[in-house]
Amino acid sequence: MDKELIMQCGDELYEALSGRRTLRPFTERFSDISIEDAYHISLRMVERRVVAGERIIGKKIGVTSKVVQNMLNVHQPDFGYLTDKMAYSQGQEVPISELLIQPKAEGEIAFILKKDLIGPGITNADVLAATECVMPCFEIVDSRIEDWQIKIQDTVADNASCGLFVLGDRAVDPRKVDLTTCGMVVEKNGSIISTGAGAAALGSPVNCVTWLANRLGEFGIPLKAGEVILSGSLVPLEPVKAGDYMSVSIGGMGSASVRFV
Amino acid sequence: MNEPKGNLTQSQIEELAIHLENAELQAFEVTKITDDFPSMTYQDAFDIQWEIRRRKEARGNKIVGMKMGLTSWAKMSQMGVEHPCYGFLADYFAIPDGGEVKHDELIHPKIEAELAFVTKAPLKGPGCHIGDVLGATDFVMPAVEVIDSRYKDFKFDLKSVIADNSSSSRFITGGRMADVADLDLKNLGVVMEVNGEVVATGAGAAVLGHPAASVAMLANMLGERGEAIPAGTFIMIGAITAAVQVNKGDSFCVRYQDLGTLTGKFV
Numbered sequence: 001m002d003k004e005l006i007m008q009c010g011d012e013l014y015e016a017l018s019g020r021r022t023l024r025p026f027t028e029r030f031s032d033i034s035i036e037d038a039y040h041i042s043l044r045m046v047e048r049r050v051v052a053g054e055r056i057i058g059k060k061i062g063v064t065s066k067v068v069q070n071m072l073n074v075h076q077p078d079f080g081y082l083t084d085k086m087a088y089s090q091g092q093e094v095p096i097s098e099l100l101i102q103p104k105a106e107g108e109i110a111f112i113l114k115k116d117l118i119g120p121g122i123t124n125a126d127v128l129a130a131t132e133c134v135m136p137c138f139e140i141v142d143s144r145i146e147d148w149q150i151k152i153q154d155t156v157a158d159n160a161s162c163g164l165f166v167l168g169d170r171a172v173d174p175r176k177v178d179l180t181t182c183g184m185v186v187e188k189n190g191s192i193i194s195t196g197a198g199a200a201a202l203g204s205p206v207n208c209v210t211w212l213a214n215r216l217g218e219f220g221i222p223l224k225a226g227e228v229i230l231s232g233s234l235v236p237l238e239p240v241k242a243g244d245y246m247s248v249s250i251g252g253m254g255s256a257s258v259r260f261v
Numbered sequence: 262m263n264e265p266k267g268n269l270t271q272s273q274i275e276e277l278a279i280h281l282e283n284a285e286l287q288a289f290e291v292t293k294i295t296d297d298f299p300s301m302t303y304q305d306a307f308d309i310q311w312e313i314r315r316r317k318e319a320r321g322n323k324i325v326g327m328k329m330g331l332t333s334w335a336k337m338s339q340m341g342v343e344h345p346c347y348g349f350l351a352d353y354f355a356i357p358d359g360g361e362v363k364h365d366e367l368i369h370p371k372i373e374a375e376l377a378f379v380t381k382a383p384l385k386g387p388g389c390h391i392g393d394v395l396g397a398t399d400f401v402m403p404a405v406e407v408i409d410s411r412y413k414d415f416k417f418d419l420k421s422v423i424a425d426n427s428s429s430s431r432f433i434t435g436g437r438m439a440d441v442a443d444l445d446l447k448n449l450g451v452v453m454e455v456n457g458e459v460v461a462t463g464a465g466a467a468v469l470g471h472p473a474a475s476v477a478m479l480a481n482m483l484g485e486r487g488e489a490i491p492a493g494t495f496i497m498i499g500a501i502t503a504a505v506q507v508n509k510g511d512s513f514c515v516r517y518q519d520l521g522t523l524t525g526k527f528v
Contacts (some may be wrong), residue, residue, distance in 0.1 A: 064458075110303025181518040192334075192470055195501070196520070197450030197462035216358025234462070251448035251464065251518050 001031060001037040010044020010139075012238050013158055014146055017045070018099050022079055022146035025154045038156035039219070043161055046081045054083035057228055060139060060215070061208045062160040063152070064201040064232030074152045077202065080160030082228055090168040093261045094140065096242050100163050103142045105240050105258070106233035107186045107248035109179065109198065109205045110167055111138040113227050117209075119217025127209045128174050130225075133206075134247055134258040136168035141237065165230060168248075168256030177252040180204045184234045187247045194235040200230035208232045267304040274305065277364045281425050284411040285313075287527045288368050293412045293421035301416055301420055307486065309424035314349050324432050325495060326377075327351040328406065328430035330427035331419075332468045332499030342377035342419040345469070345499065348427030356407075358435025361528045364509040367409045370527070373500035374515045376465065377404040377434060378476050380494045386477075386484025394473040394480075397492075400438040401446070401472075403517045405525065408504060432497060436521030443519070446472045450518040451501045457513055461502035472498045499528050519523055 001009075009026060016023050024035050026041070046244035050056065063069055063077045088094060096103060114132035142163030145154045155161045180203070184196045202208050208231040212222050222231060238259050240246065263457070277294055284291045284389075294309075306508060330336050330347045334372045348451060356362055364370065381399035409430035411416060422428060449465040475498035478489050490496070505511065512526040 178450075178518055181450045181452055181516045183448045183466075185448055185464050185466040192466050195464035195467040196464075196487055197452050199452040199459045199462060199516070200462040203459055249448050251445050253448050 001033060005036060006040045007044050009041045009157060011048065013041065013045040014048035016144040022101060024142055024167060025145050025149050026150065026157055027151040033153045037198065038153040039155035041079070042062040042080060042159050045157070049083055054085045056072050056081050057081035057084050057087065058230070058248055059212060059223065059227065060160055060162050060230040061134050061232045063206050065126030065140040067236070070214055070248040072150070072152045074156070077208065077211055077232065078152065078156045078160050079163045080213065082162065082165065082230070086162065088164055088258065090167065090169045090256055092166070093259050094164065094166070096260050098186065100140065100142045102148060103140050103163050103240050104237040105246050106139050106237050107196070107235050108137050108138055108139050108233055109183050109231050109250065109253070110135045111167070111205070111209055111229040111231060113223055113225050113229065115225050119214035122210055122213035122217070124206045124210050127206050131174045133171035134174050134179065134253060135171050135176065136250045136253050137230060138246060138248055138256050138258050139233070140148065140164050140240070140258070141196065147171040166256055166258045167228070168254050172253050182253060183251040185249050186235050186238070188238060189245055193238060196234035198234065200234040205231035265300060267308060268302055269298060269299045269305040273298070274308045274312055277309045277424060278316060281309065281411055282316055283312045284465050285426070285430070288366055288517045290368055290413045291411055293417045294325045294424055295418055303390040303420060303423065306420040306423035310348065313426055315352050321368065323352040324349050325352050325355060325497070327479060327490070327494060328427065328429055328497040329479050330408070330422070335467070335503065336500055340417070342398050343420070344419060345478060346419060346423045348429040350429060350432060350495070350497070354429060354431050356431055356484045356525060358433060358524045359524050360433060361526050362407055362431050365525045367407070368411065369415060370409045370430060370507055371504040372453070372513055373408060373504045374453045374461070374463065374502045375404045375406050375408045375497050375500055376446070376449070376472050377402050378473070378496045379500065380490060380492055380496070382481040383489050383494050384476070385489035386481030389472055389477045389480035391473040391477055394476040395441050398441045401441055401444060401520070402434055402438045403436035403515065403520045403523050405513070405515055405523055406497055406500070408443070433483070433523060433525045435485045435523035436517055439520055441473070449520070452516045453502050453505065454514045455505060455507065456457055460505050465501060469499045469500050475499050493520040520522070
C-alpha cells in the first residue's frame, strides 16, 4: 500500500473510533494489505489521537493465545498503543454508550516498567530486571471493524483492537510471584466464567513482553520506563454490555473489577 | 439425586458390577448400562459402584482414597450431566511422581490436573461446608488423575458413569505438600504441558468455585448413604483443567502455583 492510502486508512479508523462507527474489513477492500502496512495504519491512527491531545502511556500485546492465533491463522502476537484516555482505575464506571462499540473483556497481567527496554536482543531476564511491578488488569478490547470480522491485518491496523484498560488494586514485585503458574479467576455478574494461568499467554507473560520489546525494536521504538504494558489475555474474551460487572483475581497479585454503565 | 429407592435387583447389581469391573480390568469398551436398564436409579448406580469396591476389597485390594468427578461447570456441560459424582481409588491406581502409566492397561485415557486433600479429622454430611473442610484438612498436594471411562467413546450419562466408578483408573501425586492456610486455593494456578507444550491452564475456582467445596460435596453425598470421610483420607477434588487425551509415548508435566511440579509418562 502506498503512503497516501495508509494515511487515509488510519484517518478512517480514527474517525470510526471518535464517532463510534464500524468499518468494512480492510482485508476485504485491499487484498494485498500486509501486516507491515497494517502497523503503519495503526501508527497513523495513534498519531491522530496524539494530535487530539492524548498521551501515549504504554503498549498492549494481543493474539497471545494459541486459540486466537489459530483463529487468525498467525503464529505471532501483535501490539498496539495505550493512551491516557484509555486508562481506568479500579471501581471506576465505564460508560459503554459514550466510549465503546462492541466491547469484550479479557483478564491480563500489566507490567509497569522502571527502565527502558530497547530491542532487539532483549531477554526475559532484561524484562524482569526492568519491571517495577505487575498488576491485575482488565483490558476492554473493542473493534472498529464491523462485527469483529477481523483478519490479522484488520486488528493490527485497528491498534490491536484496544478499547481501554482497568488496573487493579495492588502492585506486586515480580520477584514475589510465579508469573507462569499464577492462577486467574474471572467472574461476571457474580458467576465464575473462566479460569486460567500465566502460561496461557505464549507460555508466560514475561515471554510476551520480551517479544514486544524485540518486535518494537524492528521499528526503532523503545518500551519506556514508567510505561504500562498489557501482556495478553489468559482467558477467553467475554462480551460485555451496560449493567455488567466483571472482576478478575490473580493468585498472589490481587484483583481488578469494572462496572459497565 | 435424591432417589432413595433402587429399581434393580441385588443380582442385577452384582451382574452389572462384574460387567463393568471386567471392562476395567481387561480394558475393553462397553455400551452405557442405562441403555439396557433405563429404569435404574441413582441409588442403583451407587450400589453398583459400591459392589465393585466390595469385589476389589474381597480380592485383597486396599481402598486408598476417594475422588470427585464432573466438578466443573465446563465439564458438566461438556459431558451433558447436571451434578458431580464420586468414586473410589484402589491401591493399584497409584503411580508415583515421575512414574509410568501403562497405556495398554487402559482404554482411552485422558489426564486432568487436580489437587488432593488429606484429612486429619472426620467429615460427615449433610451440612458439611468449606470451613469444615479447611479445618479438617491435614495438607493439600498436587495430583493428576488419569480418567478412563469404560464406555464407548467416553459417552455416558450420570447414572452410567457413577456405576463405572466415575471413570477412575490411575492417579499420580507429587510436587509439594502445603497447609491450606498457606495457599490461596481459589486462585491457585495450574499449567498442564504434554510433550513440552502448554495444553491447558486453570485455577482452583474452576472446581465448584473453590477446591474445598468439592470435598464438602463429597462428605454430603456420602452422608446420604450414611457414610463419612474418616480422618486420614486422600481425596482428589476433580479437574481444574480440561481433560486432555494422551497416547502411548506422551509425557506430561503439570506445574502448580506454590505446589511444585508433577510429571509422568505413558508407555
